Amino acid sequence: MSDGGYPDAVVAAAPAVEINEPTFPYEDVKDSIASFTKQFDAYIARKRGDISDKRVYWQRTRAENKESYKNLQTKIETFSNKHEEMVKNTKRENQEVDAVRSALSQLNIRREEMDRNRALLGAQMESLERRVKNKKEAIAMKEKELLVQQGRNEPELSFFQEKLALTINSTKPDFLEFIYTHIKEKDWAQPFRFTIDLTSKEYKVPHCEPMIPNMNDLLHRLNKSRDFFTFLKLVRRSFVNLAKASGTN
Numbered sequence: 001m002s003d004g005g006y007p008d009a010v011v012a013a014a015p016a017v018e019i020n021e022p023t024f025p026y027e028d029v030k031d032s033i034a035s036f037t038k039q040f041d042a043y044i045a046r047k048r049g050d051i052s053d054k055r056v057y058w059q060r061t062r063a064e065n066k067e068s069y070k071n072l073q074t075k076i077e078t079f080s081n082k083h084e085e086m087v088k089n090t091k092r093e094n095q096e097v098d099a100v101r102s103a104l105s106q107l108n109i110r111r112e113e114m115d116r117n118r119a120l121l122g123a124q125m126e127s128l129e130r131r132v133k134n135k136k137e138a139i140a141m142k143e144k145e146l147l148v149q150q151g152r153n154e155p156e157l158s159f160f161q162e163k164l165a166l167t168i169n170s171t172k173p174d175f176l177e178f179i180y181t182h183i184k185e186k187d188w189a190q191p192f193r194f195t196i197d198l199t200s201k202e203y204k205v206p207h208c209e210p211m212i213p214n215m216n217d218l219l220h221r222l223n224k225s226r227d228f229f230t231f232l233k234l235v236r237r238s239f240v241n242l243a244k245a246s247g248t249n
Contacts, residue, residue, distance in 0.1 A: 164236055174198040178232065183239050192239040212238040 161167065165182040180192040194208040194215075202223050208215055218238070222231040 164232060166232065166236070171195065178235070180236055180239055183236070184243050192243075194235065210239075210242060212242050214238055 165180060167179045167181075169177045169179065171177050175195055175197055177193060177195045181190070182188045183192045184190050192210065194205050197204040197206055203219060205215055205219060212218075212235070215235075215238075218231060218234050221234075222228065
């Protein structure tokens with residue numbers, strides 16, 4: 001047996017085989033490797049350049065973004081401040097508008113009140129004008145009646161002055177003063193006087209000099225009878241009696 005496990009006869013009978021050494025293209029591989037390495041280095045260099053450019057671009061962009069962010073923050077703060085100021089202004093303007101509306105409302109209320117007062121005053125003026133007109137007409141009628149009465153009274157006044165030694169004076173509106181003389185024999189010129197008030201329906205005597213005791217009774221009779229001539233005669237008689245009673249007649 002041979003070392004290969006084959007019988008020695010088989011080994012001896014087998015023909016001899018020629019083995020050629022294998023050939024390997026080292027130069028081609030080397031050139032390929034060199035070309036690949038060159039291309040790879042170029043690729044790496046290109047990528048490094050790209051990375052460097054991108055880093056520069058990123059850094060520049062980052063700086064720009066940072067500046068933009070800062071500017072945006074500043075703008076946001078500015079806008080925020082402006083917004084707050086606008087809110088304050090709007091609030092103040094709303095308050096001013098409310099104040100103006102309130103003032104207008106008050107003015108409208110005052111205008112309506114003035115309109116009512118104007119209407120009321122107008123009605124009062126019309127009423128007053130009517131009253132004044134009626135008063136003037138009444139005064140004119142009274143003056144006319146007084147003129148007529150004066151024409152009637154003149155003969156009576158002359159009679160009073162002659163028969164009763166009486167003078168009549170008007171001291172003020174609706175007041176008449178009656179002055180008697182020839183009461184005292186020792187002094188015919190000494191006056192005896194009284195004033196009569198015609199302002200009301202009832203006659204009154206606010207002044208009498210000298211005062212006669214029965215003046216109230218005489219007034220009562222006059223207001224009841226409205227006979228003035230009799231009243232004047234009785235007053236003269238009372239003055240005469242008073243002078244006799246005093247012992248100075």
